[in-house]
Amino acid sequence: MRTLIKHALAATEPTESLTVKGWVRTRRDSKGFSFLELNDGSCLANLQVVVDAGTPGSEHLPHLTTGASVTVDGNLVPSPAAGQKWELRATRIELIGQAEANYPLQKKGHTPEFLRTIAHLRPRSNLFGAVFRTRSRLALAVHQFFQDRDFVYVHTPIITGSDCEGAGEMFRVTALKGNIDDKPQTDFFGRPTYLTVSGQLEGETFACALSNIYTFGPTFRAENSNTARHAAEFWMIEPEMAFCDLEGDMALGEEFIKAMARFALEKCAEDLGLFNKFVDKGLNERLKFVVERPFVRVPYTEAIEILTKAGKKFEFPVEYGLNLQSEHERFLTEEHFKSPVTVFNYPREIKPFYMRLNDDGKTVTAMDVLVPGIGEVIGGAQREERLDQLQENMKYHKLKPEDYWWYLDLRRYGTVPHAGFGLGFERLLMFLTGVQNIRDVIPFARTPGNAEF
RNA sequence: UGCUCAGUCGGAUAAUGAGUAGUCCGCCCGCCUGUUAAGCGGGAUGGUGCUGGUGCGAAUCCAGCCUGAGCAGCCA
Numbered sequence: 471m472r473t474l475i476k477h478a479l480a481a482t483e484p485t486e487s488l489t490v491k492g493w494v495r496t497r498r499d500s501k502g503f504s505f506l507e508l509n510d511g512s513c514l515a516n517l518q519v520v521v522d523a524g525t526p527g528s529e530h531l532p533h534l535t536t537g538a539s540v541t542v543d544g545n546l547v548p549s550p551a552a553g554q555k556w557e558l559r560a561t562r563i564e565l566i567g568q569a570e571a572n573y574p575l576q577k578k579g580h581t582p583e584f585l586r587t588i589a590h591l592r593p594r595s596n597l598f599g600a601v602f603r604t605r606s607r608l609a610l611a612v613h614q615f616f617q618d619r620d621f622v623y624v625h626t627p628i629i630t631g632s633d634c635e636g637a638g639e640m641f642r643v644t645a646l647k648g649n650i651d652d653k654p655q656t657d658f659f660g661r662p663t664y665l666t667v668s669g670q671l672e673g674e675t676f677a678c679a680l681s682n683i684y685t686f687g688p689t690f691r692a693e694n695s696n697t698a699r700h701a702a703e704f705w706m707i708e709p710e711m712a713f714c715d716l717e718g719d720m721a722l723g724e725e726f727i728k729a730m731a732r733f734a735l736e737k738c739a740e741d742l743g744l745f746n747k748f749v750d751k752g753l754n755e756r757l758k759f760v761v762e763r764p765f766v767r768v769p770y771t772e773a774i775e776i777l778t779k780a781g782k783k784f785e786f787p788v789e790y791g792l793n794l795q796s797e798h799e800r801f802l803t804e805e806h807f808k809s810p811v812t813v814f815n816y817p818r819e820i821k822p823f824y825m826r827l828n829d830d831g832k833t834v835t836a837m838d839v840l841v842p843g844i845g846e847v848i849g850g851a852q853r854e855e856r857l858d859q860l861q862e863n864m865k866y867h868k869l870k871p872e873d874y875w876w877y878l879d880l881r882r883y884g885t886v887p888h889a890g891f892g893l894g895f896e897r898l899l900m901f902l903t904g905v906q907n908i909r910d911v912i913p914f915a916r917t918p919g920n921a922e923f
Numbered sequence: 924u925g926c927u928c929a930g931u932c933g934g935a936u937a938a939u940g941a942g943u944a945g946u947c948c949g950c951c952c953g954c955c956u957g958u959u960a961a962g963c964g965g966g967a968u969g970g971u972g973c974u975g976g977u978g979c980g981a982a983u984c985c986a987g988c989c990u991g992a993g994c995a996g997c998c999a
Contacts, residue, residue, distance in 0.1 A: 498958050503957050518959080536949080553959050571950045572933045577960040578948060580934070583991065639997090668999090693997055695926055706999060785995085795996075849999065894999030907992095908999095916972095918924095919990090 476513035478546055478694050480688040481556055485546040490517060490558065491566075493594060494538045497531070503920060504531055508542065508558075511599050514740050517721060518549065518557040527563035537569030539596075561877050579748075582910050597748070600741035601911055605899055610894070611733040612686055612707055615726060621682040621709060626669030628688065631661050639692035640664035641702075662760065665690035668892060669708055671824075671877050676854060677710035677888050684709040686895070694918050698907040699844065703916040707898075710890035716826075716835040716852040719889035720812050723848045724765045726893070727810065727901075731757045734902045742903075750904025754896055756842065757902065759809065761797045766807045768814045769898050770833065773798075776806060791817050794838075796845055803840040810841045824877075825869040826887075827859055827886060835893070844901045850891020857881035 473488045499505075503522050507516040514610030519542050521528050534540060541564040549557040559834060574588055575595060585592040592598040613623065629643050644650045645658035655664040669685040676683045689706040709722060734742060735757055746753045768776070777788040777798050786795040794802075794813065803811045814837040818827060825834035838847035854860040860881055864871050871878060899911040909915035914923045 497959065498961050499955090500958060500961090501955060502958080505961085507959080520957080532951095549957090551957055551959080570933095573949085574933055576934050576949055578935075579960085584934075587991090689999080691998075695997060696924080696994085697995080697997095700998070702997070846999070892999060897999055 474512040475508065475510045475515070475517045478517055478558070479513065479515055479556060481546055484548065487543065487561075488546050488558065489543050490519075492517070492539070493540045494534050494536055494540060494569075496536055497534055499531075504528075504534075506534060506540075506542075506563075508540070509594075509599075511593070511603075513603075514596060514600055514744055518554050519544065519560055519563075520557055521560045521563055525560050525563060527565070528560075530563070530565040533565055533568050534563075535569055535571070535573070537575060539566040539569075540564060541566060582905075582907065586909055586915070590614075593913075594764065596744060598910070600744045601899070601903060601905060602913065604738045604741050604903055605911065607738055608730060608734065608899060608902065609686075609895075610731060611737070614733075615729050616682075616684045616709065619682065621684045622676070622680045624669075624673060624676045624680075624683045624685050625687065626666065626672040626685050628666050629659075630665050630666045630672075631659065631663050632671070639694075640667055641690050641692045647785075667691055668706070670710070670890065670892065671874075673708050673710040673890065674877070674888065675880060677712045677890065678884070679888060681712045696918060698909075699900070701896065701908050701912060701915055701917055704854040704912065705895035707895055709891060709895045710888060712886045712888045714852070714889045715887055716814060716837060716889060718874070719850050719852060719891060720767065720814065720837050720839075723808070723837070723850060723891050723893075724812065725841065727765075727841070727847070727898075728761055730898060730902060731760045735761065738902075745904045749906075750843075753904040760841070763809055765810045765812050765839070767812045767814065768802075768807075770794075770813055770817065771815070773802060773813050777801065780806065791819060793820050799838075799840045799845045803845070804842045808842070808911075810839060812837055812839050814838075818863075818866070821851070823863040823869055824853050824860070826854040827863065835889070839891075841901050844897055844906075847897045847901060848891050848893045850889065852887065852889040855881060855885045855887050857885065867881070 471489065472491050475490055475492060478488060478490060492508040495507040495509050495516050497504055497506050504521045506519040508519050509516045521531060534866060542556040542558060542560050543562040544560040546558055547557060548555050551709060575591055585595060587600065593602055641664060642650060643663045666689060668689065673683055673685050685708045687705065688703060690703055692702065711718065750781050774788060774790050780801065782801065784797055788798060815828060815833040816836040817832060818834045821834050821836045825836050827834055835852035837850050838846050854863055857878065860878065861871050896908045896911050900908060903911065905911050909917060
């Protein structure tokens with residue numbers, strides 16, 4: 471029976487006859503015995519194995535180089551030396567798979583850029599092991615957060631027939647050979663289809679039946695974006711709440727970010743320690759700050775005023791009716807408020823058709839949550855629930871209402887005020903781990919020109 | 924997609940005004956009474972992203988390409 475290293479290291483008393491399996495991180499030889507640092511990915515820490523000369527299997531010790539896989543039977547005993555509480559005195563070791571001498575992972579640190587080129591091996595590094603353990607736990611935290619609040623998990627389709635928001639390049643899905651645009655009506659679905667860029671519109675239909683729902687799944691954008699925070703394939707979380715206004719939407723978004731930060735601090739402490747030490751020395755402090763302090767809320771017009779009066783030279787102009795640029799968002803969250811900021815009520819001309827028009831006739835109920843270091847992590851809105859107004863919005867944005875007949879039906883049959891938001895899971899992970907590049911928080915990044923693994 | 928920068932052994936890096944491409948880690952051998960990315964001594968292998976150009980001679984200069992990074996747009 472195999473024992474995971476995390477369980478062995480958490481022992482409260484010495485244990486006879488354990489079996490562990492893992493990969494050698496390093497070997498240190500002394501006269502008459504050797505130390506092996508063994509890691510099986512179950513936790514950040516390695517298990518120190520002591521192998522005396524003459525231990526069955528020790529004749530293979532010379533081949534137990536960094537990267538080799540082994541089985542070790544032994545007794546878990548208190549370590550007589552500083553550095554670790556427990557160590558395993560081997561009674562038998564077995565070499566499972568040797569690592570060739572050119573094993574690219576060395577004991578010393580590597581750059582994330584190099585590790586990206588060996589995406590199949592990088593989970594064996596301390597950093598990426600920690601990142602992907604954290605990713606797994608946070609995925610659970612996302613479900614817990616919503617399930618605790620009676621949200622229903624909805625699997626919205628990955629293949630979709632509508633380029634719903636009318637924005638964003640989409641990946642075409644087809645079974646046709648040759649020119650796929652010739653006769654889309656002969657294609658598999660009888661119409662042009664794409665990989666989804668958002669489950670929101672479908673999510674709204676379920677919110678207008680089950681009240682509170684969320685989606686959590688892969689999302690695709692064919693944008694030729696080359697930045698540290700864009701990927702062509704990423705995981706998005708989209709809650710949608712019936713009988714909810716912008717106020718409730720902002721409250722949920724803020725509560726969500728706080729809950730995720732709290733969860734990371736409590737449940738990912740060991741891995742967070744690595745991030746705090748080697749990736750971002752201010753991480754723990756920032757996460758605690760986010761948990762403890764209320765988010766600042768500021769209307770778009772006020773944000774514009776703050777930026778105008780800041781007396782700071784921006785590369786891009788600050789003017790009502792223009793989008794906030796990354797530099798503006800960063801100024802607000804990192805310099806002016808020094809805390810997460812929720813900006814709301816944006817001019818209608820820079821936001822999509824489905825957002826609810828405010829009484830001023832100029833702004834819509836949009837909200838963006840900005841966090842230090844990342845910028846926009848949440849984008850959401852109260853939806854336009856009035857049929858006439860929604861049709862008017864579509865005209866304003868030059869969309870054809872007939873393409874959205876089922877979406878409009880929601881406003882015909884028992885319409886309700888409702889609201890929701892979209893949150894990029896990878897951006898959340900960047901915020902929680904301090905990792906600066908989205909390609910380093912997703913197992914196999916899909917970016918322009920990159921689908922090797 | 925635009926602007927900027929960068930590509931040197933398996934990894935991290937050095938090099939002159941163009942003149943034998945050096946070092947550390949790793950690997951191999953030996954030593955070391957318990958090590959902590961162990962330490963000490965010795966050794967071998969191995970590299971200038973690609974294509975072309977200028978030169979007696981190119982890692983170095985020039986052109987194009989490829990790849991990566993940073994910033995920006997699009998956004999989550």
